[in-house]
Amino acid sequence: MDAxxxxxxxxxxxxxxxxARSSTPRGLALFALDxxxxxxxxxxxxxxxxxxxxxxxxxxxxxALGRIFSLAHxxxxxxxxxxxxxxxxxxxxxxxxxxxxxxxxxxxHHVLHHPFPNDTKSDAFLPFGKREFxxxxxxxxxxxxxYRGPSVVGWxxxxxxxxHGSTKLYPPPYVPRRLRAAAWANTALLAAYAAALVAFLVxxxxxxxxxxxxxxxxxxxxxxxxxxEIHDGFALYVQHTDPRIPWFDGDVxxxxxxxxxxxxxxxxxxRLVGAFYHDTFxxxxxxxxxxxxxxxxHAAQQALDVxxxxxxxxxxxxxxxxxxxxxxxKLYDWERHQxxxxxxxxxxxxxxxxxxxxxxxAAMQSRLARSRAKPAIRA
Numbered sequence: 001m002d003a004x005x006x007x008x009x010x011x012x013x014x015x016x017x018x019x020a021r022s023s024t025p026r027g028l029a030l031f032a033l034d035x036x037x038x039x040x041x042x043x044x045x046x047x048x049x050x051x052x053x054x055x056x057x058x059x060x061x062x063x064a065l066g067r068i069f070s071l072a073h074x075x076x077x078x079x080x081x082x083x084x085x086x087x088x089x090x091x092x093x094x095x096x097x098x099x100x101x102x103x104x105x106x107x108x109h110h111v112l113h114h115p116f117p118n119d120t121k122s123d124a125f126l127p128f129g130k131r132e133f134x135x136x137x138x139x140x141x142x143x144x145x146x147y148r149g150p151s152v153v154g155w156x157x158x159x160x161x162x163x164h165g166s167t168k169l170y171p172p173p174y175v176p177r178r179l180r181a182a183a184w185a186n187t188a189l190l191a192a193y194a195a196a197l198v199a200f201l202v203x204x205x206x207x208x209x210x211x212x213x214x215x216x217x218x219x220x221x222x223x224x225x226x227x228x229e230i231h232d233g234f235a236l237y238v239q240h241t242d243p244r245i246p247w248f249d250g251d252v253x254x255x256x257x258x259x260x261x262x263x264x265x266x267x268x269x270x271r272l273v274g275a276f277y278h279d280t281f282x283x284x285x286x287x288x289x290x291x292x293x294x295x296x297x298h299a300a301q302q303a304l305d306v307x308x309x310x311x312x313x314x315x316x317x318x319x320x321x322x323x324x325x326x327x328x329x330k331l332y333d334w335e336r337h338q339x340x341x342x343x344x345x346x347x348x349x350x351x352x353x354x355x356x357x358x359x360x361x362a363a364m365q366s367r368l369a370r371s372r373a374k375p376a377i378r379a
């Protein structure tokens with residue numbers, strides 16, 4: 001990392017504060033547009049005559065789900081419109097097509113992820129250490145190699161098996177008791193939506209054009225969701241995985257000296273791609289200031305990059321970047337803060353960690369306990 005002094009965290013926040021402005025008309029327009037794009041894609045699957053047009057519509061439905069997730073993410077941060085209640089209603093609705101439990105997501109994201117990113121909880125594409133990896137059964141080691149390869153499918157498998165199915169549908173054991181009733185109610189809402197969608201598609205031969213039940217389920221449900229899992233797994237990987245980004249064993253202070261935003265990557269993608277996905281790849285500024293809405297985050301990220309100078313972790317999307325990152329970032333040496341290959345060979349130099357990160361674990365555990373004592377999600 002850049003050895004030169006960084007601006008303080010508060011100075012960085014002040015530099016981007018001007019972008020933390022919500023617009024209810026703009027937020028509602030995006031809400032309607034995103035759901036409209038998904039509905040139009042499903043209509044294409046049902047009513048276009050050409051098999052290739054149906055397939056293209058299914059692929060676009062998967063892309064639309066990725067876009068919907070980015071907007072739902074922002075709504076859950078209560079920043080796309082004015083008003084806490086309206087944002088939460090919009091987030092709950094937007095999470096339905098991607099089968100996310102809003103209550104669970106909000107707890108995990110706001111209470112566990114944002115205050116303490118890049119640690120040993122199952123979060124943000126957690127890497128194994130060498131000893132942990134070697135202790136895994138052979139099938140799990142093989143699966144980890146798939147997860148961390150540049151195969152595209154691996155990212156989707158990771159998200160489906162390690163994140164979506166285990167933390168986004170029904171309350172896992174670590175969810176506090178005070179939130180479990182609301183979380184189960186949201187699970188019931190997801191089940192009702194899933195039943196309605198499947199019934200709608202099973203009935204497709206009666207009203208659709210040249211579409212059987214199996215085709216309807218595959219193109220209207222399975223393929224779009226699979227593409228969404230790939231999108232979300234890829235986003236999770238690239239947002240927090242880079243040879244310059246450290247991970248931490250234990251509860252250490254990531255917010256000192258403005259370091260929190262350095263635990264994330266600004267991945268520069270073609271502007272149309274960034275705009276389509278609500279600039280989800282401009283991630284560092286989101287960690288610095290989550291109240292900046294997605295429709296202002298591109299400008300905010302550019303301002304943050306200027307403030308950080310050489311300390312900004314900016315990568316340009318491309319094959320070379322992809323191969324370099326997936327080659328380097330296999331396992332992690334938690335003591336030396338160094339990325340390793342699967343055989344334990346170092347692939348990077350040790351990452352220099354600021355002294356401010358050496359805060360005692362007891363102090364940080366106390367801070368974590370205080371944050372968890374506050375109700376992060378209200379009914």
